[in-house]
Amino acid sequence: MIFAKKELQIPEQDLLKIILKLQRDGKISFKKQLHPTQSIITYLKTEQTYWYWITIFIAITTTITVFIIPEELYPWVFIRYILGSIFVLWLPGYTFIKAFFPKSPTPKASEKNLDTIERIALSIGMSLALVPIVGLLLNYTPWGIRLTPIVLSLLALTVAFATAALLREYQLALKTED
Structure with missing residues (x-):
């Protein structure tokens, strides 16, 4: 100027x-860009990572709800069902898609990005593929297919994919700065 x-x-x-x-x-x-010296800790506090914190919150809340609310507690069991449905049918696939197909922050790469409707469909589809694989793997462990191992395995899978997606987005943000 x-x-x-x-x-x-x-x-x-x-x-x-x-x-x-x-x-x-x-x-x-x-656009507000990251500074190259910005650390991952600082990046975790930006609004680009709200999805990560919401995902972790829903996953942990669902895990706690499943273990605290018994199956016989009639009106409260619906909270368990709703959160459990999101936890099983949405979160594993959503975090998988975020990890393997991160949104590019640059406008010229936006045509390579998946549309929102494609992300939603792939998230549900991947969840329907990942959850049976987790069940199959648990079947051959000493823990078997019971509530506790399934919930904890899906929690670990969701957190692992969400963290991988967060790191991929952070690396993409740093790369676009250069």
Whole structure:
């Protein structure tokens, strides 16, 4: 901006109008970017990681709910069913898709990103594929297929994929800065 003002002798108002027009046309975009020196701890506190904290919260809340609310406690058991359905049918696939197909923060790579509806469908589909695999693996362990091993295995799987997805997004954000 200083170069354009001094060397090219363009008034500041005209320069701002040109920049705003370029932004409106989608030729340039202004986004809050990470600084290369920003650590992963600082990144965890940004709004880009809200999905991670919500996912972890839902997974832990579901685990606690499953172990605290007994099957016979009539009105409260519906909370267990709703959270359990999200935990089994959505979260494993959602975190898997986030880990293996992270959204690129750059506009030119956006055509390579999955659409929202594709992400939703793939999340449900991957959950329906991952949960039986976990059950199959648990069948051949000493713990067998019981409530406790299944819930704890799905919790570990969800947290592992969510953390992998978070690290992938962090690396992509750092890479786009360069």
